[in-house]
Amino acid sequence: MLKDGKNAQAFPEFGPERRGAPVRSYLRIDDQPILLRTPVTAPDTVVVMDATLLERRDTVLGIKPGGLLLVNAPERPPVVVSVPVRMAWVDAMRISASLFGKQIPNTAMLGAWCRVDGIVGQAAIEAAIREWFPAKHAEKNIEAARRAWDAVEVAELEASSASDTAKGSSAFAFLDDYPIIATAFPGEGGAGRTGSWRISDPVVDAQRCVRCGRCVTACPEGVVAMTEDGVTIDLTYCKGCGICAVECPVQAIRSGEVGA
Ligand code: SF4
Numbered sequence: 001m002l003k004d005g006k007n008a009q010a011f012p013e014f015g016p017e018r019r020g021a022p023v024r025s026y027l028r029i030d031d032q033p034i035l036l037r038t039p040v041t042a043p044d045t046v047v048v049m050d051a052t053l054l055e056r057r058d059t060v061l062g063i064k065p066g067g068l069l070l071v072n073a074p075e076r077p078p079v080v081v082s083v084p085v086r087m088a089w090v091d092a093m094r095i096s097a098s099l100f101g102k103q104i105p106n107t108a109m110l111g112a113w114c115r116v117d118g119i120v121g122q123a124a125i126e127a128a129i130r131e132w133f134p135a136k137h138a139e140k141n142i143e144a145a146r147r148a149w150d151a152v153e154v155a156e157l158e159a160s161s162a163s164d165t166a167k168g169s170s171a172f173a174f175l176d177d178y179p180i181i182a183t184a185f186p187g188e189g190g191a192g193r194t195g196s197w198r199i200s201d202p203v204v205d206a207q208r209c210v211r212c213g214r215c216v217t218a219c220p221e222g223v224v225a226m227t228e229d230g231v232t233i234d235l236t237y238c239k240g241c242g243i244c245a246v247e248c249p250v251q252a253i254r255s256g257e258v259g260a
């Protein structure tokens with residue numbers, strides 16, 4: 001934005017402090033200085049980083065008629081809206097996974113948004129990525145933005161009927177097969193290596209594991225990963241809460257003694 005000579009204001013709003021909990025953040029762009037300091041309640045554009053959030057009505061609440069709804073989704077997602085909007089979707093998870101080996105969809109979504117919104121030019125986005133990312137990561141992130149620019153699809157979406165609205169967005173079966181993985185991973189913050197807090201270790205029984213991925217999404221710390229060899233847990237940051245063991249449908253994880 002700034003590189004295109006605009007004024008911008010961005011700030012997040014957190015709910016429960018838990019990895020994977022919904023987070024909302026706001027962005028205002030104007031040619032004039034921005035003096036307003038309140039959340040955006042009637043957005044021109046809503047960018048949804050995780051399509052499962054569309055099950056919550058408040059995700060698209062307030063979007064203006066004719067506004068833009070951009071979703072990170074592998075295919076056109078079912079959406080219930082009360083006003084007609086322009087909907088766009090792109091498989092930013094897949095793009096980022098193919099480039100980074102991890103699902104970090106941010107710059108892919110940036111490229112898609114740049115294409116469909118048109119407020120900020122592609123050159124400005126790429127210059128900003130070069131400026132803010134370490135040199136070794138910048139080019140891949142620019143490539144992610146370019147691929148999403150090419151891949152994003154757009155459709156006009158009519159306001160949903162009253163019966164659709166009553167039914168809600170229940171047609172989310174396709175997401176059952178789509179792994180929603182934490183998009184950020186732990187690092188050493190002010191609290192240090194939080195694994196030292198643990199009073200029990202999660203122990204995975206690889207023979208029992210059916211690779212459903214539930215523990216990956218349930219871990220509030222984002223320290224469980226699914227690799228080719230099966231489930232791995234980064235004990236440097238695992239706090240030993242035991243949620244993964246509770247969520248495992250086949251009891252393939254148990255809480256064991258620390259270091260046993
Ligand atoms: S015990 Fe399981 S759910 Fe809890 S932090 Fe460790 S890996 Fe994550």
Ligand code: SF4
Pocket residue numbers: 204208209210211212213214215216231247248249250251252253
């Ligand atoms: S929840 Fe249990 S079965 Fe599913 S991937 Fe994790 S350990 Fe394996």
